[in-house]
Amino acid sequence: MTNYKPSLERLAQLITLLKDSACRRMTKQLLGMGTDPTQIMEVCQKSLIDIGRKYETGEYFIAGLIMAGDIMKQIIDMVLPHVKTPHKPYGRGRILIGTVAGDIHDLGKNMAGAMLTTYGYEVRDLGVDVRPENFLEEAAGFKPHLVGLSSLMTSGHSALTQTISLIRQNVRPADRPVIFISGAMIIESVKKRSGADFIVNNVAETVFLCERVMMEIQSKEIKPDE
Numbered sequence: 581m582t583n584y585k586p587s588l589e590r591l592a593q594l595i596t597l598l599k600d601s602a603c604r605r606m607t608k609q610l611l612g613m614g615t616d617p618t619q620i621m622e623v624c625q626k627s628l629i630d631i632g633r634k635y636e637t638g639e640y641f642i643a644g645l646i647m648a649g650d651i652m653k654q655i656i657d658m659v660l661p662h663v664k665t666p667h668k669p670y671g672r673g674r675i676l677i678g679t680v681a682g683d684i685h686d687l688g689k690n691m692a693g694a695m696l697t698t699y700g701y702e703v704r705d706l707g708v709d710v711r712p713e714n715f716l717e718e719a720a721g722f723k724p725h726l727v728g729l730s731s732l733m734t735s736g737h738s739a740l741t742q743t744i745s746l747i748r749q750n751v752r753p754a755d756r757p758v759i760f761i762s763g764a765m766i767i768e769s770v771k772k773r774s775g776a777d778f779i780v781n782n783v784a785e786t787v788f789l790c791e792r793v794m795m796e797i798q799s800k801e802i803k804p805d806e
Contacts, residue, residue: 584606586609586610586613587610588610588615588620588623591603591606591610591623592623592626592630594606595623595648595651595652595655596627596630596631596634598631598644598647598648598651600647600650603654603655604654604655604658607620607658608658611659617659617660617662617663620655620659621656621659621691621782621783622782622783624652624656625782625783628648628687628688629764631644631645632685632732633764649686649687649690652690652691653690656690656691656694660695660698663695663698672699672702672794673724673725673726673790673794673797674702674704674722674725674726675696675701675703675726675727675728675790676703676706676719676724676726676727677689677692677693677704677706677727677728677730678705678706678707678715679707679708679710679731679732679736680710680712680730680739680740680743681709681710681711681712681736682709682735682739683708683730683732683733683735683739684708684709685708685730685763686707686708688730688732688762688783689705689708689728692728692762692783692787695783696787696790699791701790704718704722704724706718712743712746713746715727715743715746715747716746716747716751719751719757720755723757724757725757725794725797726757726758726759726760726789726790726793727758728759728761728762728780728786729743729759729760729761729776730761730762730763731762731763731765731766732765734765737765737770737774740761740774740776741773741774741775744775744776745775748775758777758793759775759778760776760779760780760786760789761774761776761778761779761780762779762786766779766781
């Protein structure tokens with residue numbers, strides 16, 4: 581049996597190959613070496629794209645996606661205790677996330693939700709294949725500061741546009757959330773067409789964006805002493 585030196589590159593290969601036990605061993609070794617846990621999360625994110633491509637080309641089937649989800653959950657459970665959250669109570673708020681109608685991919689969304697929860701956000705995850713009307717209903721009741729819409733397939737882009745339009749038209753301006761979108765096929769033209777405020781490409785970007793938006797909201801709410 582070949583022994584590999586622990587590395588992020590090797591972990592990415594093992595995830596894509598769906599090597600369950602080897603992924604756990606490699607993650608444990610990397611954490612023991614002091615590897616930044618956010619880098620491990622980013623590797624997971626990139627591997628998800630590769631796994632999604634293999635599914636779309638017929639190399640992997642539903643069973644492969646289920647196995648990949650299991651591997652990701654185990655890695656997340658190992659990594660999250662090592663994530664250092666900010667000491668200052670900046671950026672805490674409510675975030676609504678979900679995968680849009682017609683799409684059942686949820687691994688990247690789940691990773692982002694887990695990380696945001698660790699950072700102290702109240703995250704409401706609507707799951708997958710979520711209709712625009714469901715997003716609107718939750719946005720009206722939950723009053724999130726941000727809404728994150730995920731879509732890994734181009735077929736979901738119309739659902740992105742419909743969902744964002746419905747929220748913009750029906751949520752009063754004072755409660756209107758910042759909307760960001762994510763997914764392997766999300767590019768600037770999709771952002772403009774859908775009406776989203778931001779694109780995020782990985783878990784780290786998602787956390788950074790939420791922190792920045794919430795600090796801007798706080799700065800407007802807190803009035804300087806006269």
